[in-house]
Amino acid sequence: MTIYDISEKAGVSIATVSRVLNGSSSVSEKTRQKVLDVIEQYGYTPNAFARGLGLNTMKTIGIMCADSSDLYLAKAVYYIEQKLRASGYDSLLCCTGYELASKTASMNLLITKKVDGIILAGSNFVYEKDQDNRYIAEAAAQIPVMLLNASMDAPNVYSVMSDDYTSMYEATRQMLSDGIEDILYFYNSQSYSGKKKLAGFRAAMAEAHPGQEPLTEFYRGSHEDIHAMVRHLNAVRDKGARFHGVIAADDTLALAAVKYAAEAGYRIPEDFSVIGYNNSMLTECCEPELTSIDNKLETLCQHLITTLLGILEEREMPKKTVFSGEIIRRGTTRK
Amino acid sequence: MTIYDISEKAGVSIATVSRVLNGSSSVSEKTRQKVLDVIEQYGYTPNAFARGLGLNTMKTIGIMCADSSDLYLAKAVYYIEQKLRASGYDSLLCCTGYELASKTASMNLLITKKVDGIILAGSNFVYEKDQDNRYIAEAAAQIPVMLLNASMDAPNVYSVMSDDYTSMYEATRQMLSDGIEDILYFYNSQSYSGKKKLAGFRAAMAEAHPGQEPLTEFYRGSHEDIHAMVRHLNAVRDKGARFHGVIAADDTLALAAVKYAAEAGYRIPEDFSVIGYNNSMLTECCEPELTSIDNKLETLCQHLITTLLGILEEREMPKKTVFSGEIIRRGTTRK
DNA sequence: GTGAAAGCGCTAACAG
DNA sequence: CTGTTAGCGCTTTCAC
Numbered sequence: 001m002t003i004y005d006i007s008e009k010a011g012v013s014i015a016t017v018s019r020v021l022n023g024s025s026s027v028s029e030k031t032r033q034k035v036l037d038v039i040e041q042y043g044y045t046p047n048a049f050a051r052g053l054g055l056n057t058m059k060t061i062g063i064m065c066a067d068s069s070d071l072y073l074a075k076a077v078y079y080i081e082q083k084l085r086a087s088g089y090d091s092l093l094c095c096t097g098y099e100l101a102s103k104t105a106s107m108n109l110l111i112t113k114k115v116d117g118i119i120l121a122g123s124n125f126v127y128e129k130d131q132d133n134r135y136i137a138e139a140a141a142q143i144p145v146m147l148l149n150a151s152m153d154a155p156n157v158y159s160v161m162s163d164d165y166t167s168m169y170e171a172t173r174q175m176l177s178d179g180i181e182d183i184l185y186f187y188n189s190q191s192y193s194g195k196k197k198l199a200g201f202r203a204a205m206a207e208a209h210p211g212q213e214p215l216t217e218f219y220r221g222s223h224e225d226i227h228a229m230v231r232h233l234n235a236v237r238d239k240g241a242r243f244h245g246v247i248a249a250d251d252t253l254a255l256a257a258v259k260y261a262a263e264a265g266y267r268i269p270e271d272f273s274v275i276g277y278n279n280s281m282l283t284e285c286c287e288p289e290l291t292s293i294d295n296k297l298e299t300l301c302q303h304l305i306t307t308l309l310g311i312l313e314e315r316e317m318p319k320k321t322v323f324s325g326e327i328i329r330r331g332t333t334r335k
Numbered sequence: 336m337t338i339y340d341i342s343e344k345a346g347v348s349i350a351t352v353s354r355v356l357n358g359s360s361s362v363s364e365k366t367r368q369k370v371l372d373v374i375e376q377y378g379y380t381p382n383a384f385a386r387g388l389g390l391n392t393m394k395t396i397g398i399m400c401a402d403s404s405d406l407y408l409a410k411a412v413y414y415i416e417q418k419l420r421a422s423g424y425d426s427l428l429c430c431t432g433y434e435l436a437s438k439t440a441s442m443n444l445l446i447t448k449k450v451d452g453i454i455l456a457g458s459n460f461v462y463e464k465d466q467d468n469r470y471i472a473e474a475a476a477q478i479p480v481m482l483l484n485a486s487m488d489a490p491n492v493y494s495v496m497s498d499d500y501t502s503m504y505e506a507t508r509q510m511l512s513d514g515i516e517d518i519l520y521f522y523n524s525q526s527y528s529g530k531k532k533l534a535g536f537r538a539a540m541a542e543a544h545p546g547q548e549p550l551t552e553f554y555r556g557s558h559e560d561i562h563a564m565v566r567h568l569n570a571v572r573d574k575g576a577r578f579h580g581v582i583a584a585d586d587t588l589a590l591a592a593v594k595y596a597a598e599a600g601y602r603i604p605e606d607f608s609v610i611g612y613n614n615s616m617l618t619e620c621c622e623p624e625l626t627s628i629d630n631k632l633e634t635l636c637q638h639l640i641t642t643l644l645g646i647l648e649e650r651e652m653p654k655k656t657v658f659s660g661e662i663i664r665r666g667t668t669r670k
Numbered sequence: 671g672t673g674a675a676a677g678c679g680c681t682a683a684c685a686g
Numbered sequence: 687c688t689g690t691t692a693g694c695g696c697t698t699t700c701a702c
Contacts, residue, residue: 002696003696013673015672015697016673021696022697026672027672046696048447048449051695052387052696053388053678054677055697067413068412074404081429085430090427092426092428093416093427112381113383281559284562286620286621337678348689350682362687363687366687382680389680389682
């Protein structure tokens, strides 16, 4: 079934069929109904490729994320897909992994497939060296690029993020004011937002203990291997470090800290405090439940999509938007 | 930049350009290089829409899943996307929610977008009434439909799944043989695989306690709300039910059972046992860690993709493939 | 209000 | 080995 078949059966021209298909202005109600009837009767569906060729778009957005099975990114992808679909766009998903080369490859692939825009979900897409971010700038030369939880200054690149610096700064201050001085910062990412978080922690610690180097530990294993994280903390302790609080860049790390503390015989929160990040479902999975920072992912995604749609309609849109996070207090911190 | 521009600059015909682009057999190395040079120089990329129009495919597979932020489905989507990409296919993701109407709508949308095949990730797509599965059969009339963890008899519908019945049967037998007689089966899905699991449990219980109706509880709240699940179990207990073991259709439910038991003052596994399903990261999140059934998701996905690719190449492929699950014993069951 | 016709950019059959 | 040409199915001027 093509538009030709329909036009023939309906006794009109293909232009007319096309017009009723696209709800175009001027078609007499009579022919309109006639065409609609024929379409209905023969169950015709327009060919999206032909349409794409003519209009140069198939209303598709590329979503790139390092690992869509990661708890946080999965949620981000979910929200993004939902909101895109609600606006008539489809989502082409690309799980890129964490290497620059494969990110670049995926980016090119999406451009080849002629998506209307690309969303980079997660801060790990923006690197420290400008040169490593070239792949983003180059993509943006062709289509709008949206950054979720990262930021980068380049034409046609838009950022929506949570204020990770301030969130971590506040979390650290809270723990300090709870009377815990020996805090370990436990993190697993040097990404854009990873650095912001670390800086927030450092700033608060520097204020409380000027001139003193705070305790930080970088974990580089699997993002899901809680046992490995616990082992990592044990190793830190065994090397002689003393800490009675952990601020983690991520709920999984925080959960590992809770496990670590329990195994070491600390009472939580009396002897040991933990604060996580993302306010994911993991916060309810341990005992006591995890205090965590909610970075308002759904809001971020909503805003990101709104911005993207605005850009696609050629409206002027903010290059960068920042939302505040919020500490959700649960059982791993003192009241 | 179109193929015409390139052909002109290179002083050849568009057919020749097309040939080098598609690595076609016979092009002299000289012209080939010339064309390649021009392409390189002008940075030309083929237009995927035009290509799609001609070939009637854009090498894209539709993935439908109810909720890609669900721990298990997120992993499934991840594996599927990875494996598809490795074979040169893109993934159009559709999070459909759990209602039939929106599933049908998404299905039609994917077909409209002319994907080469559709993967239904998760057993919730297959309903009890044949009539509710019409949307699958109708889609399959046009393109191959793959079912992950579900099964349905219809032309052009292929199923890959884990043997949930046997897994649950074995799990139940194990718990019985550990000496626990009052077992509660806790589940949240009446889907295809949901019913298989329940049947496995019932079979084992019927063997052990002929004629006795086993304890089962259906939870219908949010899949992520652990507190609500715990409340549900408390309510069951308050209604007078006695149980010292829980077999859950899902790790999240199992985690809730662990929490419930801990709050009720049971020692695990001395006084209370729990077995979950999926062997997800949640198994490591509670104390003691969760015994769970591994249903070999990655294997299933790998096989599903292999099958799909075979079908697309018009090879004969099995309509239904079943893999065995495996119990992974951890701390919530006796040794 | 409707039709004719010119693309959109590519592939593939057919000639040479 | 290479070029010519006819589609693929739809949108969109431009006439009438």
